[in-house]
Amino acid sequence: MKQFxxxxxxxxxxxxxxxxxxxIIIMMPIVQIILFGxxxxxxxxxxxxxxxxxxxxxxxxxxxQRLDASRYFNVYKNLQTQQDIETAFKTGKxxxxxxxxxxxQESLLHTNHAxxxxxxxxxxxxxxxxxxxxxxNIIGDYQQQLNEQLQVPxxxxxxxxxxxxxxxxxxxxxxxxxxxxxxxxxxAMMTSVxxxxxxxxxxxxxxxVSPLKPLLFILSKAxxxxxxxxxxxxxxxxxxxxxxxxxxxxSLFLLMAESxxxxxxxxxxxxxxxxxxxxxxxxxxxxxxxxxxxxLLLGGFMFPIESMPLPLQVVSNIVPSKxxxxxxxxxxxxxLGFSQVWKETLVLxxxxxxxxxxSFKKFxxxxx
Amino acid sequence: MKxxxxxxxxxxxxxxxxxxxxxxxxxxEKGEIFGFLGANGAGKTTAMRMLCGxxxxxxxxxxxxGFDVYKETEHIKQNIGYMSQKFSLYEDLTVKENIxxxxxxxxxxxxxxxxxxxxxxxxLQMTAEENTLVKALPLGWKQKLAFSVAILHEPKIVFLDEPxxxxxxxxxREFWNLIYEAAANGITVFVTTHYMDEAEYCDRVSIMVDGxxxxxxxxxxxxxxxxxxxxxxxxxxxxxGAKRTAD
Numbered sequence: 001m002k003q004f005x006x007x008x009x010x011x012x013x014x015x016x017x018x019x020x021x022x023x024i025i026i027m028m029p030i031v032q033i034i035l036f037g038x039x040x041x042x043x044x045x046x047x048x049x050x051x052x053x054x055x056x057x058x059x060x061x062x063x064x065q066r067l068d069a070s071r072y073f074n075v076y077k078n079l080q081t082q083q084d085i086e087t088a089f090k091t092g093k094x095x096x097x098x099x100x101x102x103x104x105q106e107s108l109l110h111t112n113h114a115x116x117x118x119x120x121x122x123x124x125x126x127x128x129x130x131x132x133x134x135x136x137n138i139i140g141d142y143q144q145q146l147n148e149q150l151q152v153p154x155x156x157x158x159x160x161x162x163x164x165x166x167x168x169x170x171x172x173x174x175x176x177x178x179x180x181x182x183x184x185x186x187x188a189m190m191t192s193v194x195x196x197x198x199x200x201x202x203x204x205x206x207x208x209v210s211p212l213k214p215l216l217f218i219l220s221k222a223x224x225x226x227x228x229x230x231x232x233x234x235x236x237x238x239x240x241x242x243x244x245x246x247x248x249x250x251s252l253f254l255l256m257a258e259s260x261x262x263x264x265x266x267x268x269x270x271x272x273x274x275x276x277x278x279x280x281x282x283x284x285x286x287x288x289x290x291x292x293x294x295x296l297l298l299g300g301f302m303f304p305i306e307s308m309p310l311p312l313q314v315v316s317n318i319v320p321s322k323x324x325x326x327x328x329x330x331x332x333x334x335x336l337g338f339s340q341v342w343k344e345t346l347v348l349x350x351x352x353x354x355x356x357x358x359s360f361k362k363f364x365x366x367x368x
Numbered sequence: 369m370k371x372x373x374x375x376x377x378x379x380x381x382x383x384x385x386x387x388x389x390x391x392x393x394x395x396x397e398k399g400e401i402f403g404f405l406g407a408n409g410a411g412k413t414t415a416m417r418m419l420c421g422x423x424x425x426x427x428x429x430x431x432x433x434g435f436d437v438y439k440e441t442e443h444i445k446q447n448i449g450y451m452s453q454k455f456s457l458y459e460d461l462t463v464k465e466n467i468x469x470x471x472x473x474x475x476x477x478x479x480x481x482x483x484x485x486x487x488x489x490x491x492l493q494m495t496a497e498e499n500t501l502v503k504a505l506p507l508g509w510k511q512k513l514a515f516s517v518a519i520l521h522e523p524k525i526v527f528l529d530e531p532x533x534x535x536x537x538x539x540x541r542e543f544w545n546l547i548y549e550a551a552a553n554g555i556t557v558f559v560t561t562h563y564m565d566e567a568e569y570c571d572r573v574s575i576m577v578d579g580x581x582x583x584x585x586x587x588x589x590x591x592x593x594x595x596x597x598x599x600x601x602x603x604x605x606x607x608x609g610a611k612r613t614a615d
Contacts, residue, residue, distance in 0.1 A: 006472030010461065017460045202454040206518075209420050209450040209527075211442065212473045 003212055007220035011194065015224060025190070025228060029182045029236045033175065033244070045307050047095040047131050048076035050088045055104030063116070063142055067098065072134040089121050089163060090340060092330070096120050096131045113155035122162035123333040124173050127304055132160050164334055175240045176328035177301030179233065179259070180321035184295050187229045187263045189287035191270030195221050196283040214363050222267045229263040230256075249335030258331060258341070261348050262324040266291075268355035269320070275362040295321040323347045371398040373525055373556045374419060378428035381414050388414040390579040391428060396572075398524075401547060401557045403570030403587075407607045411579040412560045413529065419558070420527055421445055433524045446474075449518035449555075453530035457514050459503035463494060466502055467517055474521040488516050508539030512546060519550055526550065528559040532566065544569050564600040573599070575606050582606045 015022060049067065053060050068075040076094055079085060088094045099117035101107065108114035118135050122128035136158050143156045164172075198204040207217060233256065240246040248255060269291060277283040296302055298312065299321040305313055316322050323344045330336040330344075338345070374396035381388045389411040396402045406412045417423040419432050421441030430437045433447040450456075457466050464485065471481040489495045492512055502510060511531060519526050528547075532540045544566065551557050559570070567573050567587060574584040583590055583606060587599055594602045 003473050003475060006469060010458070010465070010469045013461055013465060014458070201456075201459070202452055203456050203458060205422070205452050206450055206456040206470070207473065208422055209445060209448065210470075210473050211445040211475065 004216050004220055007212070007216070008223050011220060011224040014194070015228070025186055025232070026235070028185075029178065029232045030239055032182060033178045033236055033239050045071055047073055047127075047306070048093050049073045049096040049098060049131075049135075050077040050079050050085070050094045051075055052079040052082070052085060052097060052099045054102040055100040057103075057105040059105040059108055059114075060100040063100075063139060064098070066138050066142055067135065070134070070138055072131070072138075085119060090334075090336065092326075092340075094121070095127060096135060098135065108154055108156065112153070113157055115157050115159055117159045117161065119161045119163055121164060122172075123164045123329055124304075125162075126173065128162055132158075132162075136160075172246055172333050173301060173329075175236065175244065175246050176325050176332060177299060179236050179328055180262070180299055180301070180324045181292065181295050182232055182236065183229050183259070183263055183324075184266050184269075184291050184321055185287070186232055187225050187266035188270040188273065188291050189284060190228070191222055191225045191267050192273035192277065192283040192287055193280050194225070195271070195274035196277055196280050200279055215360065218271060218360065218363065222271065225270070226260070226263050226267060229266070230260065233259045233263075246333075248332050250331035251337065254338055255328065255331050258324070258327045258345065258348075261345065261352065262320065262327075265320045265324075265348050265352040265355065268352050268359060271359035272355050272362075275359055294319045298322060300325050320348060320351050372396070373398050373434075374402075374430075374432050374558065376415075376419070376428070376430040379415065379418060379425050379430050380427045381411075381418060381423065382426040387579050389418070389576075392576070392579075392581050393428075394574055394581060394584055396525075396556055396558060398556055399551055399554050401551050401559065401569070401571045403567050403573040404558060404560045404576070405567055405573055405603060406560075406576030407610055410576040410610065412576055415576070416527055416529060416558070416560065420448060420450060447524045449521065449523040449526035451514050451518040451526070451528050451531055453533045457502045457510060457517070460501060462499050462501055463489070463505070463513065464498045466513070467520065470517045471520050476521055484520055488520065492516060508535050508542070511535060511539070512543060515543065515546055515550075519555055523555065525556040525558060528557065530560050530562060532561065532563065540566070564598065564603055567599040567603070575603060577606050577610045 051064055053064065064075060067073045073096070077088060079088060079097070085097050085099070088097060097119040099119065101115050101117075104114050104116075116139060118132050120128035120132050139156055139158055143154060147153050198207065237248065237255075241248065270287070273283055273286050273290070277286055298305070298316040298319045300316070305316050305322070308316070327341045327344045327348075330341050372395050374394075376395075377393050378391040379389060379393070380391050392411075392415060404412055404416070414423065418425045418437060419430060421432075421437060421444045425437060432444045435441075435443040435447070437444065458469070461469065467485050467488065468481055471484065476484075489498055492509075494509065494513070497505065497509075502513070505513070515526075515528070515531060518528075532543055535543070540563070547557055547559070547569075559566075561567065570587065572584065572586050573590060574581050575590075576582065583593075583602070585593065590602050591597070591599065594605055596602045596605065
């Protein structure tokens with residue numbers, strides 16, 4: 001135990017003596033989160049939608065049929081009551097709920113206008129805006145077609161509601177994304193660099209010759225970066241709440257616990273990288289290419305995974321950031337509890353255990 | 369009969385078809401300064417790594433400080449010190465912090481670290497530099513410090529892998545004084561070197577060529593056997609026959 005403390009203390013000396021890197025580690029999250037204000041909008045295909053049809057008449061059926069026929073939507077579920085709407089969103093499978101008022105057709109034909117309510121999950125604002133626009137257009141087409149047959153113009157007025165993020169703030173989307181990115185970068189890259197540096201300056205040999213246990217070595221290398229990454233999580237959350245007005249809707253404790261789990265996954269990735277790289281540059285390049293790029297491209301916060309080709313969708317499942325992003329979005333923005341994110345949590349846990357086991361085994365082999 | 373602290377018997381390491389060390393056998397006595405010579409690629413480092421418990425031999429037997437290199441590497445590690453050709457000190461830590469760290473990972477107690485550190489710094493005349501970052505020290509000082517740190521936990525044997533690479537003759541002489549002192553205190557010194565003048569300082573010398581020990585004796589005897597004026601000549605006569613050049 002004493003060896004462990006001495007080792008961890010030494011790691012902190014390294015970190016605090018390297019002022020430039022320390023400044024980057026501390027400032028990067030703040031700069032990134034303020035810079036990443038603009039995410040990209042993309043065409044979104046095959047979104048699942050749910051229908052609450054209180055009218056059940058010809059017109060509502062025609063609109064539903066049109067929505068379903070379009071390449072943008074799949075009717076995933078027919079809802080029965082108003083309460084079902086919230087439940088449908090919480091499963092995370094539904095992007096948009098279309099609500100028809102009772103006597104939809106009657107009101108349309110007699111008063112010449114009727115209302116449709118479009119409720120979107122705006123925790124991802126770009127997608128929400130895009131899908132409501134698609135739906136509005138499809139409804140507009142139907143209305144135009146009806147009007148061609150009639151003298152008096154009819155009007156169907158879609159009423160749009162954005163759930164979870166009424167002001168459609170981009171920040172709601174990129175805060176979880178930046179968290180995933182920063183943690184992968186700091187935790188994985190810094191850990192791998194810190195271990196590889198010992199190889200580069202030859203202190204590794206001396207440590208291997210010493211009675212220090214390999215597990216203790218790995219742990220003492222990882223702990224300082226876990227601590228530093230937690231500091232980053234706190235910084236990001238403070239900046240989000242105070243400057244970007246993004247609230248923490250769910251449990252802070254759960255959010256921190258999930259972040260810790262993701263940090264451990266990232267650190268395990270770092271250990272893994274340190275196993276097969278020999279120089280600090282190599283470790284750095286590898287971390288950037290193998291971790292940062294997939295996080296950005298396949299993490300889900302820049303490009304919606306649903307609109308990617310199937311092979312990429314499959315590949316995205318092995319990107320830990322994707323799962324962490326989903327968790328943070330659910331817990332922080334939607335305010336959901338553990339019962340809603342346990343699957344994602346389990347995936348991250350599995351990844352960490354696998355990576356740790358592999359890197360520990362590899363480390364032992366290197367000793368022989 | 370003196371106590372034998374390193375005993376190798378037919379020690380062999382193969383990497384695929386390549387035989388890095390081929391059935392080497394030797395014994396080192398307690399307090400002896402044992403020079404382990406050979407050209408680059410002769411198999412010195414491989415042999416040393418096996419003795420330190422870093423590498424498992426392919427075949428043969430060896431004990432270090434009485435412990436088996438196959439099964440008791442943990443015990444071996446407690447009983448040896450190690451210093452490699454490139455420095456093993458942390459440049460961004462101070463002299464004191466380096467000493468504390470290395471002593472700490474050998475499990476030394478706080479009080480004994482403090483005691484030893486004071487004595488060590490006085491001996492190296494570095495008390496004034498205790499809070500200086502190692503990167504600010506001259507090369508010779510770093511090497512002397514690295515050696516002293518390697519024997520701080522009072523190992524039975526210290527392995528030195530080309531410890532004096534790149535330093536001037538005066539500093540090398542000073543470094544060897546530290547080695548003599550350690551040997552006088554009963555620490556066995558196992559040293560590899562490229563400098564043939566250093567080979568003369570050793571009690572006994574082994575010369576490896578292509579994975580095999582070609583000669584093993586005191587420097588004086590070797591010079592007589594090979595009818596050479598210096599260890600340099602002895603080495604050249606043996607090394608010329610070498611076929612391997614890569615490290």
